[in-house]
Amino acid sequence: MKKLKRSARLVEMTQYLLSRPHHLIPLTTFASRYGAAKSSISEDLAIIKEVFEDEGTGELQTLAGAAGGVKYIPKVGQAQATQFIDELCEKLSQPDRILPGGYLYMSDLLGQPALMNEAGKMFATAFAETEIDCIMTVETKGIPLAYATGAELNLPVVLVRRDHKVTEGSAVSINYVSGSHKSLHTMTLSRRALKEKSRVLIVDDFMKAGGTIQGMVDLLSEFNAEVAGVGVLVESGEVDSGERLLQDYISLATLRAVDAKGKEISVEPGNYFTQK
Amino acid sequence: MKKLKRSARLVEMTQYLLSRPHHLIPLTTFASRYGAAKSSISEDLAIIKEVFEDEGTGELQTLAGAAGGVKYIPKVGQAQATQFIDELCEKLSQPDRILPGGYLYMSDLLGQPALMNEAGKMFATAFAETEIDCIMTVETKGIPLAYATGAELNLPVVLVRRDHKVTEGSAVSINYVSGSHKSLHTMTLSRRALKEKSRVLIVDDFMKAGGTIQGMVDLLSEFNAEVAGVGVLVESGEVDSGERLLQDYISLATLRAVDAKGKEISVEPGNYFTQK
Numbered sequence: 257m258k259k260l261k262r263s264a265r266l267v268e269m270t271q272y273l274l275s276r277p278h279h280l281i282p283l284t285t286f287a288s289r290y291g292a293a294k295s296s297i298s299e300d301l302a303i304i305k306e307v308f309e310d311e312g313t314g315e316l317q318t319l320a321g322a323a324g325g326v327k328y329i330p331k332v333g334q335a336q337a338t339q340f341i342d343e344l345c346e347k348l349s350q351p352d353r354i355l356p357g358g359y360l361y362m363s364d365l366l367g368q369p370a371l372m373n374e375a376g377k378m379f380a381t382a383f384a385e386t387e388i389d390c391i392m393t394v395e396t397k398g399i400p401l402a403y404a405t406g407a408e409l410n411l412p413v414v415l416v417r418r419d420h421k422v423t424e425g426s427a428v429s430i431n432y433v434s435g436s437h438k439s440l441h442t443m444t445l446s447r448r449a450l451k452e453k454s455r456v457l458i459v460d461d462f463m464k465a466g467g468t469i470q471g472m473v474d475l476l477s478e479f480n481a482e483v484a485g486v487g488v489l490v491e492s493g494e495v496d497s498g499e500r501l502l503q504d505y506i507s508l509a510t511l512r513a514v515d516a517k518g519k520e521i522s523v524e525p526g527n528y529f530t531q532k
Numbered sequence: 533m534k535k536l537k538r539s540a541r542l543v544e545m546t547q548y549l550l551s552r553p554h555h556l557i558p559l560t561t562f563a564s565r566y567g568a569a570k571s572s573i574s575e576d577l578a579i580i581k582e583v584f585e586d587e588g589t590g591e592l593q594t595l596a597g598a599a600g601g602v603k604y605i606p607k608v609g610q611a612q613a614t615q616f617i618d619e620l621c622e623k624l625s626q627p628d629r630i631l632p633g634g635y636l637y638m639s640d641l642l643g644q645p646a647l648m649n650e651a652g653k654m655f656a657t658a659f660a661e662t663e664i665d666c667i668m669t670v671e672t673k674g675i676p677l678a679y680a681t682g683a684e685l686n687l688p689v690v691l692v693r694r695d696h697k698v699t700e701g702s703a704v705s706i707n708y709v710s711g712s713h714k715s716l717h718t719m720t721l722s723r724r725a726l727k728e729k730s731r732v733l734i735v736d737d738f739m740k741a742g743g744t745i746q747g748m749v750d751l752l753s754e755f756n757a758e759v760a761g762v763g764v765l766v767e768s769g770e771v772d773s774g775e776r777l778l779q780d781y782i783s784l785a786t787l788r789a790v791d792a793k794g795k796e797i798s799v800e801p802g803n804y805f806t807q808k
Contacts, residue, residue: 260583266539267583270546307536307543359699363725367666367690369683390643396671396693400679407645414643417672423635449639 259291266300273304273316273328277380278410282325301326312336330408331381332374340374341525344509348490351519358514360521362490366397366461375508376404378528379459379487382506383409388484389454390414392472394443398460401489405459414456416472420444428478432471443471445479455484463488465495466502473502491526506531535567542576549580549592549604553656554686558601577602588612606684607657608650616650617801620785624766627795634790636797638766642673642737651784652680654804655735655763658782659685664760665730666690668748670719674736677765681735690732692748696720704754708747719747721755731760739764741771742778749778767802782807 260268269286286297305316312333318326332340344365353361365371379401388409393402394416406413420427424446431442450456458472473483486505493510507526514521536544545562562573581592588609594602608616620641629637641647655677664685669678670692682689696703700722707718726732734748749759762781769786783802790797 262539263542263579264583266542267546267580268587270543271550271584271587271589274547274550303539304543307540308547311544311547313547355699355701357698361699361701361722361724363691363700363722364688367688367725369679369689370686372679373683396675396691397699399672399675400689403645403648403676403679407649410646412640412643413645413676415639415672422633423631423637423673424639425631425637446637446639448637449643 262296262300265290265292266303269300270304273326276410277314277328277330277408280319280325280327285325329384330377331384332377337378337381337528340378341508341528344375345523345525348509348511348523349521351521353521354514354516354519358516360511360514362461363397366400369400372400373404373407375401375489376406377408378508379405379457379506380408382487382528382531383457383485386457386484387455388457390450390456391459392416392450392456392476393459394418394468394472397462401461402459405457405487409457411457414445414449416475417444418442424449428475430471430475430478432467432474434465434467441471443475445475450479450481452480454479454481456481457484458486459488461489462492463490463502463505463507464492466500466505469505470501488526493524538572538576541566541568542579545576546580549602552686553590553604553606553684556595556601556603561601605660606653607660608653613654613657613804616654617784617804620651621799621801624785624787624799625797627797629797630790630792630795634792636787636790638737639673642676645676648676649680649683651677651765652682653684654784655681655733655782656684658763658804658807659733659761662733662760663731664733666726666732667735668692668726668732668752669735670694670744670748673738677737678735681733681763685733687733690721690725692751693720694718700725704751706747706751706754708743708750710741710743717747719751721751726755726757728756730755730757732757733760734762735764737765738768739766739778739781739783740768742776745781746777764802769800
């Protein structure tokens with residue numbers, strides 16, 4: 257136990273809460289940690305709550321009763337979310353991203369931890385009230401996004417592999433059709449990676465027709481698990497919605513068109529604000 | 533500009549600093565942000581600094597002069613680092629991790645974002661004073677560790693692929709020999725992913741003879757880039773140090789022996805404290 261002045265206590269409590277998103281912390285934890293009365297702790301929390309909400313950092317939920325306490329729920333405020341999505345769209349529209357075949361180079365953006373963490377916080381905001389047991393993604397490029405989302409929601413990440421590795425133990429494999437190319441692929445998940453009846457949030461970096469994500473959905477049913485939600489960073493709007501295998505998802509940006517000849521990329525905000 | 537009371541200002545500054553590790557923030561940013569005198573801001577920072585250092589959260593470095601300001605350097609304190617490594621070793625020693633062939637199942641641990649973030653903070657602590665331009669890892673399992681390290685050091689992550697993808701543009705490929713099996717593999721890095729002369733911190737989840745990491749070192753020389761350091765979560769101590777391709781690295785845990793028959797795994801702390 258350490259006796260701290262209110263000013264130091266506020267700093268300590270702020271960092272304690274920020275490093276424990278979606279953890280229920282009993283008030284007695286703080287009271288005994290700082291040798292302070294519960295009433296003082298409640299006053300401190302009221303100050304922190306107000307700052308977090310004003311800043312768009314997140315919410316502090318207070319649960320009353322014997323099993324009660326306080327929980328920090330990371331949330332991106334509306335203004336910040338709009339700014340983030342606008343900046344993302346602008347970056348994605350840079351013409352030097354166009355690769356042969358009309359593909360888009362995104363690895364520089366996906367390689368920025370702060371950007372991935374912010375996108376993860378957006379998904380954590382959208383799914384804050386959804387009952388979820390774990391986050392799932394398939395290797396490779398969606399991994400940082402999945403971990404960022406998992407960190408903000410205090411949930412583990414389950415990683416689907418393209419092939420079966422010796423370090424995964426016994427595994428379940430399925431074949432799936434990648435919608436845009438109609439080509440056949442395999443994905444594999446370790447038997448012990450996922451409990452039966454888990455509720456799973458699927459996260460990925462890019463979705464075209466949705467074949468890869470549909471593959472993960474099919475894999476889930478092999479584990480008697482179910483989809484709690486789907487979040488993608490960028491969706492391709494070049495697909496007719498009739499062709500899309502999946503209708504219920506959240507996207508941060510929509511790639512509308514890539515004109516390789518005219519060197520123009522058209523990107524719009526995704527359905528984040530309308531679907532959330 | 534918003535006028536805040538000192539108590540609210542402390543909360544706001546704490547979350548502002550924590551979300552911007554290794555960023556230099558001029559005092560005038562805070563002064564104009566809160567409409568406060570620089571002297572008040574300095575007092576606030578002194579309070580935050582003391583709490584961070586007492587807690588083992590990190591350091592606040594103050595740089596004087598016109599180009600000066602304050603920088604939050606995330607650091608894991610000695611006591612926390614010891615506790616983290618002890619817990620990691622204990623988890624790695626659980627006998628049900630043994631897979632056919634004497635491999636170790638680690639995906640459940642690698643799937644915990646909070647654990648990866650803490651390990652990343654350990655690497656960020658060890659390399660806080662090293663001049664580094666980016667973090668590099670090869671797919672797949674080292675990715676969360678690399679991003680966690682990158683987030684704490686405010687550095688981008690460069691991802692080496694096993695094969696050449698259409699979404700990466702032109703790329704450089706090399707072959708490398710995986711030391712423990714003497715088998716030949718390929719790794720590939722997009723041309724535009726890495727600037728010439730970059731100083732690179734290599735991060736991975738596991739190192740046996742070091743062939744994979746040596747492969748990344750060889751790849752770096754193709755880009756006229758250099759190794760600034762190497763950090764691995766677990767090293768295998770089953771390799772003679774003579775057989776090891778790489779001598780200069782930091783590890784958090786050492787896998788000493790896997791006895792598949794007796795169902796015993798022996799894990800010791802890595803060289804983190806002796807090498808750092």
